Amino acid sequence: MPGRAERSATLRRMSTKCWLCTVCKQPISAGKGYVLIMDPRTNGHPLPASQRQQREEEDVAQRRRDAEAAKIAGDVERAKEIEAVVAAWDRVKAPPVPGQLMPLDVSDHLMVRLIEYPPVTFKAVHADCDADPDGKSAYWFGVERAATLDQWVAWAHHLAPKTWMTKKDISLMLAFWYANRDLGIPST
């Protein structure tokens, strides 16, 4: 067990270590780069949670139509493949029955990922390493505005009420402070 002084020294290191560029892996000094919060599919501004859910619903509906079309075309194998994904989706997304434990099926969860809209993406980049600095429609702020863990937490608190931040996205945002620095999240 590390002593208290040692532990607080570790925490201090964790809270001051600066942002590393996702592209070149080098530290980003103040004024030289920014944190990007973006949609994983367009790299633009994150979509509101309701729109992401709508995309998922459209995707499932399309797969159901594709399965029917495959059946009509006599492609039984293809129809089965698509139906397996849709059935996994229906099982995972079914409302929980009170008092009944849902068995966790790993293959169901893997198949569901084909449909699930991925969470918001976080990146830290040098302005010079950003492939598309002028077309930037993502949410962003300079690294100097999130120089300490306190400031990062303040940003997470500020963004939490946004329609485009889900509980999962906020959790990933907090974790990104550590992931960007190749640090594990401190244990509780």
Ligand SMILES: [Zn+2]
């Ligand atoms: Zn860089």
